[in-house]
Structures are given as structure tokens and as C-alpha cells.
Amino acid sequence: MDLLRFTTAGSVDDGKSTLIGRLLYDTKSIFEDQLEAVEDASNRRGEGYVNLALLTDGLRAEREQNITIDVAYRYFATPRRKFIIADTPGHVQYTRNMVTGASTAELAIVLIDARHGVLTQSKRHGFIASLLGITHVLVAINKMDLVDWSEDVFDRITEDYAEFAQKLGVEDLTFIPISALKGDNVVDESEHMPWYHGSTLLHHLDHVNIGSHRNLVDFRFPVQYVIRPDQDYRGYAGRVASGTIRSGEEIMVLPSGQRTVITSVDTFDGPVEEALTGDSVALTTADELDISRGDMIVRPLNLPIVATEIDAMLCWMSDEPMQGGTQYWFRQTTREAKAFISRVVYRIDVDTLHREDVEAFEFNDIGRVQIQTASPIFFDRYEMNRETGSFILIDPHTNNTVAVGMIRGTVRSAEKLAEQLREATTVEREASPDVVWEGWNVPLEVREEKNGHAAAVVWFTGLSGSGKSSIARELEQALFAEGCRTMLLDGDQVRHGLNGDLGFSPDARKENIRRVGEVANLFYLQGNIVICTFVSPFQVDRERARALFPEGRFIEVFVDTPLEECERRDSKGLYARARKGEIEQMTGISSPYEAPETPEIRVETVGREVADVVHEIRLVIDEVVRRGGAAHP
Amino acid sequence: MREVAAQFERPVLLFSGGKDSILMVHLAEKAFAPAKIPFTLAHVDTGHNFPETIEFRDRLVERVGAQLYVGSVQESIDSGRQKEEEGPSPSRNRLQIVTLLDTLAVLNADVALGGGRRDEEKARAKERFFSHRDRFGQWDPKNQRPELWNIFNGRKAKGEHFRVFPLSNWTEMDVWQYIEAEGIDMPSLYFSHRRNVVERDGVLLAESEFNSLMPGEAWSERTVRFRTIGDSTCTGATESTAATLDEIIAEVSAARVTERGGRHDDKHSEAAMEDRKKQGYF
Numbered sequence: 001m002d003l004l005r006f007t008t009a010g011s012v013d014d015g016k017s018t019l020i021g022r023l024l025y026d027t028k029s030i031f032e033d034q035l036e037a038v039e040d041a042s043n044r045r046g047e048g049y050v051n052l053a054l055l056t057d058g059l060r061a062e063r064e065q066n067i068t069i070d071v072a073y074r075y076f077a078t079p080r081r082k083f084i085i086a087d088t089p090g091h092v093q094y095t096r097n098m099v100t101g102a103s104t105a106e107l108a109i110v111l112i113d114a115r116h117g118v119l120t121q122s123k124r125h126g127f128i129a130s131l132l133g134i135t136h137v138l139v140a141i142n143k144m145d146l147v148d149w150s151e152d153v154f155d156r157i158t159e160d161y162a163e164f165a166q167k168l169g170v171e172d173l174t175f176i177p178i179s180a181l182k183g184d185n186v187v188d189e190s191e192h193m194p195w196y197h198g199s200t201l202l203h204h205l206d207h208v209n210i211g212s213h214r215n216l217v218d219f220r221f222p223v224q225y226v227i228r229p230d231q232d233y234r235g236y237a238g239r240v241a242s243g244t245i246r247s248g249e250e251i252m253v254l255p256s257g258q259r260t261v262i263t264s265v266d267t268f269d270g271p272v273e274e275a276l277t278g279d280s281v282a283l284t285t286a287d288e289l290d291i292s293r294g295d296m297i298v299r300p301l302n303l304p305i306v307a308t309e310i311d312a313m314l315c316w317m318s319d320e321p322m323q324g325g326t327q328y329w330f331r332q333t334t335r336e337a338k339a340f341i342s343r344v345v346y347r348i349d350v351d352t353l354h355r356e357d358v359e360a361f362e363f364n365d366i367g368r369v370q371i372q373t374a375s376p377i378f379f380d381r382y383e384m385n386r387e388t389g390s391f392i393l394i395d396p397h398t399n400n401t402v403a404v405g406m407i408r409g410t411v412r413s414a415e416k417l418a419e420q421l422r423e424a425t426t427v428e429r430e431a432s433p434d435v436v437w438e439g440w441n442v443p444l445e446v447r448e449e450k451n452g453h454a455a456a457v458v459w460f461t462g463l464s465g466s467g468k469s470s471i472a473r474e475l476e477q478a479l480f481a482e483g484c485r486t487m488l489l490d491g492d493q494v495r496h497g498l499n500g501d502l503g504f505s506p507d508a509r510k511e512n513i514r515r516v517g518e519v520a521n522l523f524y525l526q527g528n529i530v531i532c533t534f535v536s537p538f539q540v541d542r543e544r545a546r547a548l549f550p551e552g553r554f555i556e557v558f559v560d561t562p563l564e565e566c567e568r569r570d571s572k573g574l575y576a577r578a579r580k581g582e583i584e585q586m587t588g589i590s591s592p593y594e595a596p597e598t599p600e601i602r603v604e605t606v607g608r609e610v611a612d613v614v615h616e617i618r619l620v621i622d623e624v625v626r627r628g629g630a631a632h633p
Numbered sequence: 634m635r636e637v638a639a640q641f642e643r644p645v646l647l648f649s650g651g652k653d654s655i656l657m658v659h660l661a662e663k664a665f666a667p668a669k670i671p672f673t674l675a676h677v678d679t680g681h682n683f684p685e686t687i688e689f690r691d692r693l694v695e696r697v698g699a700q701l702y703v704g705s706v707q708e709s710i711d712s713g714r715q716k717e718e719e720g721p722s723p724s725r726n727r728l729q730i731v732t733l734l735d736t737l738a739v740l741n742a743d744v745a746l747g748g749g750r751r752d753e754e755k756a757r758a759k760e761r762f763f764s765h766r767d768r769f770g771q772w773d774p775k776n777q778r779p780e781l782w783n784i785f786n787g788r789k790a791k792g793e794h795f796r797v798f799p800l801s802n803w804t805e806m807d808v809w810q811y812i813e814a815e816g817i818d819m820p821s822l823y824f825s826h827r828r829n830v831v832e833r834d835g836v837l838l839a840e841s842e843f844n845s846l847m848p849g850e851a852w853s854e855r856t857v858r859f860r861t862i863g864d865s866t867c868t869g870a871t872e873s874t875a876a877t878l879d880e881i882i883a884e885v886s887a888a889r890v891t892e893r894g895g896r897h898d899d900k901h902s903e904a905a906m907e908d909r910k911k912q913g914y915f
Contacts, residue, residue, distance in 0.1 A: 072758040073751045075804045084802060096779060103781035225635040229668035237635055268663035280664070293639050317779045331784055334639070390782045399788035401778045
């Protein structure tokens with residue numbers, strides 16, 4: 001039977017425990033003796049109804065404080081599915097428990113009190129859920145009975161939260177108006193809200209299509225234990241973290257890099273043909289290699305990232321603050337290595353999602369760090385693979401788990417950047433050897449003469465949100481209106497078509513700009529004023545594009561808008577998503593922007609009208625364009 | 634199970650004779666095949682066990698070829714480390730704590746595997762898979778390590794140890810369905826049979842040399858089975874005709890009382906389990 005694990009979160013008094021009690025009670029998962037105990041307790045407290053919250057508030061201390069203080073697990077089943085609830089507290093200090101509960105969940109229920117609307121707490125829960133890779137969020141708007149079952153209230157909260165959740169990139173967002181206390185829309189449909197036509201909460205849980213968050217493609221087998229009953233048998237036991245493996249397949253062992261072939265996939269009931277993601281098996285190999293716990297068995301053509309410098313989102317779980325220079329144990333899959341935190345990049349204020357500069361993390365802090373490990377770690381990015389992309393840090397003195405993390409990738413080393421800059425000094429055009437260059441049918445000079453203006457390339461560079469496109473559009477309109485032949489090449493537009501196959505890795509960015517440069521050149525040779533708007537963060541790549549054009553015809557315009565301002569504008573919502581770790585290589589946040597040192601034009605935009613900026617740019621452009629063919633020697 | 638074998642040096646599997654611990658032995662066999670179970674089995678014998686339990690235990694141990702150590706509550710009492718409860722059905726549940734800790738000390742165990750499940754009782758709902766115990770075997774519910782994904786931290790200082798609960802996320806239903814799917818042999822006590830019992834505080838206690846009648850009570854023969862198996866002075870039977878696994882599964886799915894509802898000792902107070910856990914009970 002299907003299993004769905006979900007986490008619940010809500011502020012104190014949002015009625016979370018009541019909701020869970022209601023789910024258990026209405027699905028008949030509560031036994032009579034438990035119910036009797038709760039009835040007794042309710043009576044003792046002088047409550048006029050059965051306090052369902054008492055069903056779930058396990059420990060005595062929290063019963064005394066009337067709050068849940070830890071993650072509690074509950075179980076219930078319907079004929080369709082089994083459910084495991086990770087019930088986490090809404091109390092301010094307990095971000096760490098939220099994170100814990102979310103780590104194994106596929107869906108999150110965010111509870112909102114209809115009387116109070118969207119509070120920072122509800123946002124925090126949504127943020128943490130998405131940070132931990134939960135793509136299904138169910139927003140239960142509770143206590144509808146206390147707002148007269150008002151559709152307006154429901155609509156307003158839905159709108160508020162949807163706007164916020166958009167920034168998180170939640171794939172599946174569902175809103176349900178409920179009353180946990182009265183049972184409306186939890187298991188049974190409400191009679192009080194005829195305006196609501198969606199599913200009840202349980203119906204949704206029962207039917208929601210949970211695309212497995214498991215990675216079924218990349219075979220990763222962390223060796224957990226070596227089974228060696230006698231000299232003849234040596235089995236490497238573990239659980240398939242992702243992907244599949246069959247006997248006869250070639251494998252590689254990390255860190256040694258040795259290759260061999262799987263001879264059998266063994267279980268208690270005998271050998272099996274194939275092991276799938278999540279299966280616990282023992283593998284035997286053709287050659288006797290030195291394989292031990294902490295090694296990883298993979299396919300030679302599908303390797304994880306191997307690195308000692310790790311870029312990660314970290315949540316600090318300990319009362320003791322982070323200590324610079326302290327060595328921790330870094331534990332990921334079955335592997336363990338000494339490690340230290342080499343840099344705190346930023347902390348995220350989980351209520352506002354703003355980034356903050358801090359020296360070290362304290363209890364409940366979440367943010368981005370760089371970690372240096374003493375020996376190589378084999379991993380995938382967390383968003384690609386939860387199993388191999390997650391880790392914990394253990395304090396070697398107390399042995400406590402002090403932090404948990406999600407890997408974003410490797411730290412881009414300073415050396416790499418330096419190397420790229422060296423490349424920049426030797427820009428050369430590579431030609432395909434078999435292509436014979438015929439020359440253009442109608443020479444550029446002839447076109448320019450007919451057009452009445454010179455051709456040129458105006459290259460806008462700057463951060464996302466700096467205002468490149470707005471300025472470029474107005475510029476083109478003005479030039480076109482004056483009878484110029486123009487062409488606008490826009491980053492987003494090109495990425496949808498010509499460069500739809502490219503991502504945002506440094507290599508892909510390089511190729512993106514190379515192609516754009518070539519396309520710009522074609523339009524240029526047609527006599528156009530080609531206006532290009534691309535973030536184009538790397539000096540190397542811009543220089544490469546510049547090299548395609550004659551001196552003086554490539555006008556680099558640096559739209560110099562501070563990052564803070566770009567983030568504030570965030571017209572495409574990209575920064576919010578990037579800060580949340582959803583966008584891998586966001587220029588300015590997780591990927592560098594190299595400002596041009598000597599652009600033809602540098603403009604500022606803060607507090608200025610677009611027309612004003614365009615005017616400033618035209619002072620230079622008009623000069624070039626009117627010069628006509630003068631640039632051609 | 635493999636994490637325990639890999640992270641600890643002297644693991645012990647706590648064997649109560651109940652279905653959960655039988656299931657644990659089965660899982661251990663699966664985890665380490667074709668090798669033998671790398672755990673010592675330890676049974677804390679209250680001296681009040683049903684004879685069926687002991688027979689079953691001995692047969693199982695012989696089959697899997699594991700080491701068995703029996704810690705005796707009777708010995709703890711005889712040596713003056715414990716004092717017997719008084720009354721008509723003296724529970725030795727509390728007394729098990731001292732014997733359990735003694736047993737772990739004798740075996741020099743750094744970890745003990747138990748069959749505890751989170752669905753059994755409210756205080757257990759927050760238990761970790763890897764549960765840290767201090768030098769005195771005590772559990773501090775406010776100072777447990779966070780446990781995320783499938784990463785388990787079994788690091789500890791000398792003298793401390795762990796309790797590990799591989800079945801944490803199983804429910805009673807899961808246990809029975811798994812027993813059926815894997816064809817695991819179970820003691821006859823779990824299946825319906827005729828037996829002399831007496832009803833006391835809503836619990837059916839079985840006739841044995843350790844349970845005596847209170848004034849006004851009488852034994853009566855009924856058709857019963859046990860949902861949990863433990864000390865015969867506190868483990869209640871339920872009236873049932875379920876004689877096969879299928880019938881048990883059907884019964885469990887319709888059940889309206891928890892397994893522990895048949896545990897006389899849990900009724901002592903609402904926070905009984907929590908208190909026992911803090912002292913070192915499983």
C-alpha cells in the first residue's frame with residue numbers, strides 16, 4: 001500500500017494538535033482506551049468538549065506548558081494509503097524541529113488561523129518546507145467557524161499566501177477551509193461552506209499525486225557494512241540510495257576509482273536480478289577490492305560530485321553557537337570526515353527571507369556556508385538527490401548533532417576564476433576547418449549607405465532586475481521611430497529558442513554568450529543596430545563577443561544598479577527563489593558578477609526615469625551611428 | 634540493524650519473547666545473511682513469563698545460532714538489589730529496569746536494540762531511532778539528538794550507551810502484515826485458545842502460579858488470545874476467536890483498544906510510560 005509522509009506546522013494555537021486529533025478520531029485511528037483517557041483529562045480541565053489536542057500532546061512537560069515541544073510521529077491509515085505524520089511545533093524557538101519533521105516528508109500542511117491571516121510563522125513554515133525539498137504544500141485555513149464560515153476571509157488569505165508561496169516555487173499549492181474543532185472539511189464535507197467545492201483535507205491527502213522525490217536515475221550505493229562470514233564470501237551491504245543496479249554491470253568504487261563488475265545482488269531469500277532505489281541488499285564483485293564502510297559504489301559513466309569544498313545550506317540545531325575553526329564530524333550517507341566551516345556566506349531571516357551578514361550561526365539559524373572536509377565527499381546536489389545531498393555535523397566533544405545541511409554544490413574556487421581571466425587575454429575565433437568563407441553577397445558598407453546609418457552593437461550588461469530590458473526597449477523604439485534598422489536580442493527570448501538547451505553553469509553561460517555574439521554579428525552585418533540585453537556576468541565572455549566586431553562598433557553599456565535595489569525590484573521573482581536555494585546559479589547571489597572595468601557607457605538607474613537614461617546612452621550611440629562607415633578602415 | 638552493527642562494538646538485541654522482538658530477530662537474519670546475527674540476544678526474565686514464551690525463545694535461539702544471555706529479575710531480588718511489589722498481581726515491570734541495566738553492564742553492551750514502536754504509546758511517539766542514554770541508563774526527552782533523513786548519529790562517550798528502535802515507524806498492523814508476508818513463526822499465545830482468566834480493572838489476567846485471586850474473584854475459562862506478551866502478572870488477554878494470521882489481521886484492523894490497553898501496568902498513571910522510560914525502561 002501507498003505510504004504518504006507529511007509534516008504539520010502551525011503557530012501556537014492554530015489548532016494543529018486538534019487537527020491531528022480530528023484526523024485520527026475521524027479515521028477511527030483512535031482507540032477507545034486513548035479516547036477515554038482524553039475524555040477524563042478534558043473533564044478534569046473543565047472543558048465542555050473532548051479536547052482532541054490531548055490525543056497528540058505526548059509528553060508531560062508540554063502538557064503543562066500547553067505547547068508541543070518536539071517532533072512527534074503519528075500513524076493512521078485509510079483504505080487507500082498509510083500515513084505518517086511528523087507533528088512539529090509552531091513555537092518560535094523550534095525551527096530545528098520543523099526542519100527535522102520536514103526532512104522525511106513529501107507534503108507539508110501549513111495551518112493558518114482564519115482570524116489572524118497569514119503570519120510570519122506561516123511563511124516560515126512554508127519556507128522551511130521548500131528548503132527541505134517539499135514541493136506539495138497544503139494550506140489549511142482553520143477556525144473557519146470563528147469567522148462565520150466567510151468566503152471573503154478564505155479568499156483573502158488564499159491570495160496573500162499564494163503571493164508569498166510563488167517566491168518559494170512550490171509546485172503544488174492547495175488551500176482548504178476547515179474547522180478542526182467541529183470537523184468541517186477535515187474528513188467529512190462541511191455543511192457550513194457551500195461556496196467551497198474542493199476536496200476535504202483527508203480526501204486530498206488520500207489522492208494527491210506524490211511524484212516520488214527519490215532519484216531513480218543516478219545509481220548511488222553507499223557501503224554500510226561488509227558481510228564476511230567466511231573466506232569465500234564478501235558482500236558489501238547497504239541500501240540503494242538512488243537508481244538501480246543489476247548483476248553483470250560494471251561499477252566504480254569511490255574514492256579509489258577502481259572498477260569491477262557486480263557478480264550478484266544478494267538478499268536473505270537468495271540472489272535477485274536487480275536492486276531498486278530503497279532496497280537493502282548485499283553486492284558481491286568479480287575482483288576482490290578493498291571496499292569498506294563509507295565508500296560509494298557507482299557507475300563509471302554516472303559519477304557523483306567528488307569534492308572537499310562544499311557549498312551548503314545549513315541549519316544550526318544546537319544551543320551552543322557555531323565556533324569558527326572548530327572541527328566537526330561531517331556525516332553524509334555512511335561516510336564521515338573531519339570538517340570545519342570555512343566561511344559563513346549569509347544567514348537567512350526566515351520570516352522576511354532577507355539575507356544577513358553574520359559571523360557565526362546560533363540555535364535555529366539557517367543560512368549558507370562553505371565547508372572544508374579533510375577527505376573527499378561523494379555527493380549530489382540536495383535538490384537532485386536527498387539521500388546523497390544531505391549531511392549532519394557532529395560536535396566531536398559532546399557527540400551531539402549540532403547542525404544539518406543540504407548541499408548546493410562545490411565552492412567555486414578562486415583559482416578557477418583566475419584561470420578564466422587568463423583565458424580572456426587570448427581570445428581567438430575558432431573556425432570549422434571544412435567551411436569555406438565566401439563573403440557576404442551584399443557588403444555591409446553598401447547596406448549602411450542605403451540605411452543612412454552605421455551598424456553597431458549595443459551590449460547591455462548588468463544584474464537581473466537592473467533595468468537593462470526596460471532601457472533597451474525604449475532605446476530601440478526611439479531609434480526605430482527615427483527610421484533606423486534595429487534588432488533587439490533579449491536574454492529571456494534567446495533562452496527560450498536558440499539557447500533553450502543551455503543551463504546556467506559557467507560553461508553554459510559561456511556558450512550562451514558565444515552564440516548570442518555570433519547571432520548579433522549576423523544582424524550587424526545586415527546593417528542593423530543590434531541591441532543585446534544579457535546579464536553576461538563574466539568579463540571573459542563579453543570580451544569574446546566584443547572581439548567579433550570592429551573597433552568602435554561594440555558599445556558596452558553597464559547598467560550599474562546595486563544588488564539590493566535589483567532584489568527589491570525582483571520583477572521576475574528570481575531573487576526570492578535564489579535565496580531559497582531554488583535557482584542554482586543566480587548571478588549576484590550564488591554566482592559572481594564581474595563588473596566591466598572600462599565600459600563605453602556606465603549608467604545608474606536608482607531614482608531615475610527610463611527616458612532619462614536612454615537619453616544619456618544616446619549621446620554616445622548617436623555619435624557612433626552617425627560616424628557611419630568611418631570605423632571601417 | 635546494519636547501522637548498529639557498523640557504528641557500535643558490542644550490540645545486544647533485547648528479546649522479550651513478544652512478536653516485535655521475534656520480528657527483530659528475523660530482520661537481523663535478513664540484514665546479515667549469509668552471516669550470522671552479530672548481536673547477543675538478551676532476555677530480561679521476570680520469572681513470571683508464560684512457559685510458552687521460554688520454549689519458543691529457546692527454539693528460536695538455537696535455530697539462528699545466536700548467543701543468549703538471560704538476566705533474571707528473581708536473581709536481582711534474591712541479591713537484594715530489588716524489592717518485590719506486594720499484592721495480588723505483583724508487577725515486575727518496574728523491577729525489570731534494574732535487571733536490564735545490570736544485564737547491559739554484564740554484557741558490556743554499548744547499544745541495545747529494542748522492538749519499541751512509536752504507535753504504542755504517546756510518550757513513545759517522540760522517541761528517536763537512535764536514542765541516547767546517559768551513564769545511568771536514563772533518557773532525557775528534552776535532550777535527544779535531532780534525527781534527519783536516514784542519517785543516524787551513534788557517537789557517544791565512554792560508559793554511555795544507546796537504545797535503538799528499528800521498528801519505530803511500524804504500527805501493530807504493519808507488524809502483523811509483515812509476519813504474514815514473510816511467514817514468520819509466532820508463539821501459540823498470540824492465537825486464540827481456551828484459558829482460565831480473571832477479569833480485573835477491565836483486564837483479563839491469566840491463571841498462573843504468579844497471579845492470585847482477590848476476595849470475590851473466580852477463574853473462568855474463556856476463548857482468548859494475547860495481543861502482547863510479557864510478564865504474566867500484567868499482560869492481559871483479550872477475548873478472541875482469531876486463530877490464524879488472517880483472522881488476527883482482520884481483528885487488529887477492527888480493534889478499538891490499543892495493545893497496551895491490555896497492559897495493566899500502564900494504567901497506573903497517565904504518564905506511567907514516560908516515567909519508566911526516564912528511568913531506563915524500554
